[in-house]
Amino acid sequence: MNEIGGVPLFFLEFGDIVTYFSPFTLTLFLLALVFTVFVVVSRPERQIDIAFGADAFFAKEISLPELRFRRFMAIACGLACMGAMVTGDVFDFTLFVSLVGICNVGIVAAVRTYHVRDAAYQYGLVALAGTVPLFSAAAMVAATTGTLSMLELASPAAPPVPLIARALLVLGVMGEGMAPFYAAKAEMFRAPGAPYVIMCSLSSLLIFLRVTEVVLLL
Amino acid sequence: MTPHVKKSQALAVAVVSALAGIAATLLTLAGVLPPHADAAAWVIAFPAFVLGLYLYWMAREGEPDIPFVGY
Amino acid sequence: MIAELLFGTAFGLLLLGIHRKVIARIQRRPGPPVWQEILHMLKFSFKTTWVPATASAVLFVGVVLVAIGIWTAALFVVLSGESLLIIFGIYMLHKIVEHGFGLSSGSPYGKFGGVRSVISAASEIPLFVSIAGIALFTHSLMISDIVAYQEVHGPLLLTVPLAGLAMYLVVLSKMPFGPFSIVESKELVSGYKTEHFGVWRAGLEVCNGLKTYVLLTTFLLVFVGNMPFLLLLAGMLVLTVSLSFACALCPMLSPYDSVTVQTIVAGLMLAYVSVLVVVS
Known part of the structure; x- marks a missing residue:
């Protein structure tokens, strides 16, 4: 196996699905873990907003049911993200990535503000459309090479993965991940509930990083 | 209000993390721990050391001279 | 290990102080002394500190620890010649830290700084990843392999100058007072770090020192190659002064202009890398 993310430190085998921890994937995994712990233990901030036309400001409070739902979604997102970081199987990777997309929609869609829900709906459509190239990439890898294991695909003896499959994989991840390419929708990112919103941007950037490694590995 | 940090607690955090990091470095040099174990230890210990040290030397034990008026 | 960490922090902060001094002299101001950023770090550490009543306390404090931790990790990655991809990862996670x-x-000021940080990630990250084009020549992304390649074939800055330019823009984006420093621009008070005062801000200064040291070291190792330690420090100084000229002479771009400029350069870089793929 070539050393894109450093020499793997150890392998964890679930039957024929091998999870591996290289310095790169381990770093990303630990970061996802740390921020998931933050989501579990921290309370959301009370966002201060200026009242226009008056010399006043007010703090936005998050109601308990909304907090519970968003915290659940953020924890699920963190777990999916950890899975996507260390998995050694292309199909598992695409599954985890699509789960990250679903959880991201859940985190922002629970906010009771019209603009945020509108942005979440639009992003939901993007994420939904993103699953098509994502899973078709995994299908194409399986069809052309006969295996989905990244360790086997990385060996020089493995048949080459077509360029279009890699491109579709990147396209799918760009559709699922909210943060870098959908960040112009600032409404979502300045919605109250810092630990949960952080999980949106963290998971999207992490899956984007991991797909860089996966594409270079195949 | 957030709980006050005691000077002794902050110092304890700084000292323990510094000692843990130095111990990890020495043990790695001696070959007891695997390579890069000291790096991993410092990644955790260094932030704790910095914040512990800074909180230690700024922490005040007495009453604040300017009362906090709140938001 | 602790020696490298403390030296990296102090030297990085010294470089940031020199950065401020050079900008000031170009703009015909006296400017602060060069060790001002180190004094800043110490000054903030002696200030009264608490957590704002509205803040999410654990995240507010935890993100400072993460900020120092990731750049400590980055320093060790560079020192041990591990994968350049991990440096990409840490650079990207710094965006999360700014957001946090x-x-x-x-x-609201901090919030907008955080949002700008995520927006600029869309252009800075492709810029950074396009540097992976050097793997076409080195056949590896391990920093130790890249350094070894340059021992034989000469500096990569001469082989792939445009990739060097992309990395230069990445470093420039992270320098304060630069054309791309939209996350801490003055209409947002101090951007993302507005509400982190006292000890928290001192911790952020430690992170900034380490970050400057690591990014400049990475640039020199990846594009110029291995060199004696004193020469490396001199190279970092020269690089800082050139960055200061860029920062002093360019106005700060508006957020969307900043992203547009970086995206155009990233697009050109990707075209350049694909040309390299076809040629090689």
């Missing part, structure tokens, strides 16, 4: 700094306090 801004969001956790509940201040």
